[in-house]
Amino acid sequence: MPAADATRRSGAGPLSATGWGTLLAGAALLGAGYGYGYGEAAALGLTCLAAVVTAVIWTVPKPQLAAERRIAPRKVGRGDPADGIVTLTNTGTRTRRGLRATDMCGDQPLTMDVPVLRAGGSQELHYALPTARRGRITVGPLRLERTDPLGLARRIRSYGSADTLVVRPRICLLPVLPSGKAHHVEGPTSDTADDGSLTFHALREYVLGDDLRRVHWRSTARTGTLMVRQMVDVSLPHTTLVLDTRPGAYVSDDDFELAVDAAASIAYAAARSNFPVHVLSEAGPVLHTDGSGNDADALLDRLALIGRSDRKSAASAFDGLEHHRGGGSLVVVTGTGDTDGLTALGRVRRRFDRVTMLRAGEDMAAPDAQGVSSATVDVPQLHIASLDALLAGWRWEAVR
Known part of the structure; x- marks a missing residue:
């Protein structure tokens, strides 16, 4: 400031x-x-x-003061410490007493007494900023209240401008899931990449949207099922992450925050290794990174702002994946509540090398009781009640 x-x-x-x-x-x-x-x-x-x-x-006299604020650090994980430091300087010729400072952090006032400020002197005020909630939080402007010795009158004036604190999701460091790649190349399988980057990988059944030029007619005639060539793309491995943001999917706000933390941890693991990451929800795309630059920071900044959607079904999150290039990992992060629309995962799961569903929250009913189809139940599911549980379960999933 x-x-x-x-x-x-x-x-x-x-x-x-x-x-x-x-x-x-x-x-x-x-x-x-x-x-x-x-x-x-x-x-x-x-x-x-x-x-x-x-x-x-x-x-009545207007105190001749200057104020400068800094936030350390400006970007912090949810629940981690962040401090506001305000330096007040008396630029006048008179000693100032009886001042009280209030700095707004979002809608929460942070109030502190100001020590005696002699002419030309400075004082630093330190205070902890609230970081329990994700988001971009406005800090300031600083307000100074001056009162008389008896506390009968007061004058409140604002100093300077506002600053910003970004509270990101909490993350834990995770390994990147193997994507079913062939060992002799460093890339996921793909059906739609340029031919120059492809090597034959395997045959699989035709899925709606596949390129008909890749149909293997000899195998199709022998098996009676339309078969297509699945190729290996030597480009960077990629991770697709679907974050369920429907209110009904989560039993509590804490469960939703845990889901965002888990999604951020998974996406960050891939991005910090310079792998492409595609994050989306039922409300639409969230962020797509190409594996270069400061992708990891961009992911955390974007997920710091994500909120609940007003959608009733998660099915729309999978619509755009029906024409996915193929290969890589698909991770679906949801809660332990309503599962409406998650059965749509069955339409796209075969386009990925590896599919995992992560369910955040402590209250977990049986999947069949919540209306999840057999296609979804067959997908490995990891139930977590904390980031520590995610760390332990994800390591096991990585070597499965």
Whole structure:
């Protein structure tokens, strides 16, 4: 936050609750004293009114201050510590006392007392920023409240501009899942990449959307089933991650946050190894990286902002995958609640070398009881109640 003088006053009145009480009491005593001839009461009333006027005059002068804020670090994982550090400098010629600073972090006020500021002196104020919730959180502007010694009047002014704290998902370091690649090449299987990067891998049954030029007619005639050539793409392995953001999919908000943390951990594992990652939800694409640059940071920044969708079914997340290039890993991250639309996974699972479903939350009913089709049940499912459970289960999944 750049150094700046006070630019505007808040809409709050100049009197505190104590000041208003003193003002009303003084007026009542003064009126009663004059009306009923009680000189002592009138004198006490005048004293109260004089104290209020003096308090207002005390707080009228505008403090000549400069404020500079820094946030360390600016980007942090959910639940990890982050600090705000504000440096206040008295640029005037008078010592300043009785100041109280409030820095807004989102909708949460963070209030602290300011030590005595002598002319030309500076003070650093340190405070912990709340990081329990993901998102891009506005910090500031800083508000300084000046009160008189009796606490009857106050003036609140804003200093400088706002800053931003990005709270990302929590992550744990995971291995990248093997994608069923041939050992003599470093790439996933594919049906649609350029011919120059392909090597024959295997034969498989035809799936709607496959290129008919890859039909192996001799095997088709022998088996009576339409068979196509599955090729090996020597390009980078790629990970496709479907994050279920439907409210009904999760029993609680904590389960949804765990799912986002898990999705971020899986995507980060691939991106930090410079592998392409495609993240999407039933509401549409979230982010696609090509395996270059600062993809890992971009993934965490984007997932810091993802929220719940208003969709009832998860089926739309799989619609665009029916024409997927083929190969690589598909990871579906969902909760332990409503499974509506997850049966659509059966339409696309054969286009990937490896498919895994991760279910976040403690309350887990039997899959059949929740309406998951047999095609989905056959997909390996990993149930987690914490990131520690994800770390242990994912390591086992990687060597399965």
